[in-house]
Amino acid sequence: MKAGNYYGGKDFRVEDVPDPVPTDGEVLIQVTSTGICGSDLHEYRDEYPAQTDMPPRIMGHELVGVIAGLGEGVTNGLKTGMRVGVNPLMGCGHCERCRSGMSYLCFTGETVGIHRPGGFAEYTTIGQENCYPLPENVSDDAGALLDVYSCALHGLTRLPVKPGDCVVVIGTGAMAIAFAELSLLSGAGLVTMVGRHKAAVETVAGLVNVVPVSSSDQDPVQAINDRTNGRGADVIYECVGGTEQTLALAMEMARQGGWIGVEGVHTRPQSINTINALLRELTVTWFYSHGRRGERAEYEIALDLMTKNKIKPERLITHHFPIEKISEAFSVADNHTATGSIKVVVVPS
Numbered sequence: 294m295k296a297g298n299y300y301g302g303k304d305f306r307v308e309d310v311p312d313p314v315p316t317d318g319e320v321l322i323q324v325t326s327t328g329i330c331g332s333d334l335h336e337y338r339d340e341y342p343a344q345t346d347m348p349p350r351i352m353g354h355e356l357v358g359v360i361a362g363l364g365e366g367v368t369n370g371l372k373t374g375m376r377v378g379v380n381p382l383m384g385c386g387h388c389e390r391c392r393s394g395m396s397y398l399c400f401t402g403e404t405v406g407i408h409r410p411g412g413f414a415e416y417t418t419i420g421q422e423n424c425y426p427l428p429e430n431v432s433d434d435a436g437a438l439l440d441v442y443s444c445a446l447h448g449l450t451r452l453p454v455k456p457g458d459c460v461v462v463i464g465t466g467a468m469a470i471a472f473a474e475l476s477l478l479s480g481a482g483l484v485t486m487v488g489r490h491k492a493a494v495e496t497v498a499g500l501v502n503v504v505p506v507s508s509s510d511q512d513p514v515q516a517i518n519d520r521t522n523g524r525g526a527d528v529i530y531e532c533v534g535g536t537e538q539t540l541a542l543a544m545e546m547a548r549q550g551g552w553i554g555v556e557g558v559h560t561r562p563q564s565i566n567t568i569n570a571l572l573r574e575l576t577v578t579w580f581y582s583h584g585r586r587g588e589r590a591e592y593e594i595a596l597d598l599m600t601k602n603k604i605k606p607e608r609l610i611t612h613h614f615p616i617e618k619i620s621e622a623f624s625v626a627d628n629h630t631a632t633g634s635i636k637v638v639v640v641p642s
Contacts, residue, residue: 296414297619297639298349302339305620306349313410315364315418320371322379322419326433327412328355328441328610329626329637331466331534332558337623340535340560353639354381354405356412357427357436367421377424378436379412380443380592381405382582386422394585413619415641425592431599437638438467438606440583442595444556445471447583449479450591452554454528456480459521461546463487463539464532465497466629467609467636468556472530473501474604481528483520487513487542490630497635500608517546524548534558541565544575553577611635615642 296310315321333352335341360375371377383403384396391399405411405419427436445468454460460481462473465488476484484503488494491507498505506516517526525548533539534557543553544565553575570577583591598604611634614622619639626637 294415295616295642296351296410297353297616299352299413300348303337303620303623305623307617307619308349310351310414313416313418315362317364317366319364319418319420320360320367320377320424321362321364322356322358322377322417322424323361324356324358324412324415324417324641325376326357326437327353327639328437328467329623329639330355330440331468333406334623334627335535335558335560337627341558350407351410351412351414351417352406353412353414354407355437355440356381356405356417357433357439358412358417360424361416364418369421371421371424371426376427376433376436378427378439378592378596379405379419380423380425380590381411381440382584383409383420383423397582397584413616413639415616425596427596428600430602431596432607434610434638435599435606438609438636439592439595439599441467441609441636442471442475442598442604442606443583443592444468444580445475446586446591446595448472448530448554448556448580449475450586451580452528452530452552452578454479454481457482458527459524459548460484461487461517461526461529461543462503462532463529463543464557465490465493465635466532469530469532470497470501470609470635471604472532472556473498473503476528476530477501477503478598478603485517485520485526493630493633496633513542514545521548525551527551529553531555531557534560536561538564540577544570544577547573547575549573551575555579609636610638612637614639616640617642
């Protein structure tokens with residue numbers, strides 16, 4: 294089969310590799326759509342060390358596909374020909390963290406695209422418990438965004454939005470849009486998206502009907518104060534990460550006793566005013582991936598919201614590339630200011 298093997302940095306090579314074979318309890322997936330995640334781009338930019346020291350590897354954890362084969366011991370009703378979304382997180386299922394719904398922190402867990410081959414290939418394998426059948430009204434492209442919405446749902450699990458809250462989302466990527474969309478769904482009274490580039494933030498804010506603020510032509514802290522009569526935002530979701538000092542910005546926009554949730558992966562140390570945070574009694578919490586909300590997987594909840602048309606993921610997808618052009622796909626995703634990309638999807642040829 295063809296695969297976009299990743300050798301580190303910006304080095305992708307489309308190569309022929311052996312077809313994977315499902316082991317006991319696994320299914321063979323014919324991949325139909327895989328999204329490029331912001332975390333993939335951090336590695337692509339060399340903003341943090343590669344997540345494995347054994348190149349090459351097949352990245353891609355935002356994937357959907359069709360079951361093409363069953364290993365021995367598959368017992369949960371999965372059948373060949375069935376379209377499925379793939380939850381990329383594989384915990385052991387037995388440790389304290391897995392039992393408490395935090396399988397994403399399992400000490401022996403694996404992640405598709407990091408510890409085992411991902412979706413930037415024609416086929417991959419996955420455990421049966423990680424497959425979620427897709428209804429007809431959830432497209433392959435929408436299914437590829439289940440991981441994005443699952444992460445945003447996890448953020449709102451750890452830092453909920455209350456009806457009437459003033460919410461600020463920092464960022465203009467797919468994750469930021471998901472946070473804005475779910476904040477509105479949770480009853481937020483006002484949602485503002487803050488971005489650096491005016492055209493990008495206005496375009497993205499228009500997708501979910503929230504207020505845009507561009508830091509290139511106005512002070513975002515002052516803009517939030519103006520919209521809240523000087524009170525500040527109740528909840529701020531930081532969805533940028535990287536090298537920007539966005540944590541400090543988020544804390545400046547928060548009201549007294551406000552909450553900041555950090556989804557973005559910061560690859561440089563953040564400088565914050567701890568005295569100001571202390572005197573205003575701010576709370577900062579971090580979100581990492583997704584797990585369970587009560588007895589339900591957040592991945593399953595995201596799928597349920599898509600099935601009921603509560604969220605509209607297709608509008609986030611701006612570009613499709615065949616696997617033969619995976620290098621171009623990453624370049625377009627990386628240069629989003631110039632290309633206008635939000636979510637770039639790689640599909641089989």
